[in-house]
Amino acid sequence: MHVLFIGGTGNISAASVRLALQQGHTVTLLNRGKRPLEDYGIYGAESIVADIQDEAATRAALEDRHFDVVANFIAFKVSDIERDIRLFQGRCAQYIFISSASAYQKPLVQPIITESTPLKNPYWQYSRDKIACEDRCLHAYREQDFPITIVRPSLTYETVIPTAIGGWSDYTIIERMRQRRPVVVHGDGSSLWTLTHASDFAKGFVGLLGNQQALGEAFHITSDELLTWNQIYDAVGIAAGTGPVEKVHIPSSFIAKLEPRAEGSLLGDKAVSCLFDNTKIKRVVPGFQATTSFQAGIRQTLAWFEAKPERMQTGPACHQRLDRIIAAYQPCYDALRPLD
Template sequence: MNSPISLNGKHVGVIGGSRYFGPRLIEELREAGAAVTVINRGSTPPPPGVTRLLADRDDEAALRAALADRRFDVVVDQVCYTPRQARIAARVFAGRTRRYVMTSTVEVYAERGRPGGAPLAEAVVDLSSQPVDLELPWDEDEFLGTHYGEGKRQAEAVLAAQQAFDFAAVRTAHVLGGADFTGRLAHYVERIDAGLSVLVHARPQPASFIHDAEIARFLAWTAAADFTGPVNAASHGALDVRELCAVLGGRGGDGVRYEITPAGEPASPFSFDRAYAVDTARAERLGFTFSRTADWLPAVAKEARA
């Protein structure tokens, strides 16, 4: 059982926060007693009682103007995808916050895992030696889409190197929940229910998952903490794609059809040819106890069909 999160009297800025588990994060922060300010482009109105500042985070001058003389105890950055964005944030929030939490991803471990490998610990990625290239075409959607993990890794490296505020990066496992806008969960439910084959690797490897409500709570907990550096966030119980389909399909997976993808060809989401399970020992030592994937996944599957 985790201790209550306390942010009483704290001012927390959230960059982004309008999609997927962002609204849950804002709710967690407010329940912990924080005054919350959302900083985004204004596509979605914030909940009642939340302050909103309109700014494009990629426009440094506009971001500075929107913040004016604002100060925060903590900033939680939900939408930092590139080293350019991280560099702007490092400059703009210097002197404006004492703590900065970036929502990162297990994709920073891309190509670090191997078939049958052990769960990936934070030290697998050495941010101090991570090359940063600001000249890559980070503004191009196609490039960013195919270099998602690299962009996050370089963004972490930029923020970890600055000295103006304490920095923590939450490397979240693959998030599942009813508000999933990515379509990955729907992909499985729709194919399984229609009797269509799921495209998988010949030897799919396990990956870590986390419920959208739990990652929101963990981010709020991290905002209230004082540790620095990267930390993995995942529920206990990694699953490979066949084990995931067995839960999503019900009846132990009876009736789920599979098709093996040719070597080198893409497969369905969450089918991996190398290990994507992460080690959460650091988070547990710091005091956060994660749930078990098996305890919430059946409800998520039911929710996806509602």
């Protein structure tokens, strides 16, 4: 099959590109060409340099080409979906929209998340936009026969450090751990979470390419490994060579008050336990199984960062944010501490 990836060098998408190539698919990447493909282990893919936000330039770059599958990893607004419908209606047999598992309603009414769990997130505009995109995709499927498939990743990592507070695309949280400075963990750290290595996500995703059972359907693709946030932070510390880290447990609502930009990610997602039922993806993609433990995966992630010094970017802003949260909560912590 000929697959067009819009994006393709991101934290989630690069592994899917690599696996699609390994399985013999013809792969074309459409992006701005700002990331060298070899930095992400991508060899043998065609590259089309264009900004998908420039519809006219994209149309010209694609000319009259048709694709078996178009997968957009960088669509965030309804306007992005409407543009893609204009670009690819009648020019692909399957269009895959990458949504987000953060769209699922939380707190949960049922303890296990399935694809039929309601979509609702009053805390995070990012998630509400993804929900609106899904609605537009489904309308296009029903009314225009646009061949959509919806995929909802949860916290997926390969080239990011997936801590809830601090971390992500820079290296500061690792520096902090190695300096033996405390880290912030939301709540008491006992809520359960699932982290998925991008190479495992790719197994399910590539299995959906050209899969007729996937048309008009939505799937989440996650690991079955469950960890507490305390275990997650300690696993990062162990990978960094420090062992279990010093944690300051602070209520999510308190953190959100101090850091409003964290409200959606915490209150609308990571503050509650999330257990995913992967029955549907396993039924449609027989043999799908996530096999990379977080302990193994986070070591691979740190190795990727450390392979090139320029990836190990740190800065004072993240340290200052964490120190400010800890300092603000310290009087509460002292008041709650048992008397000697």
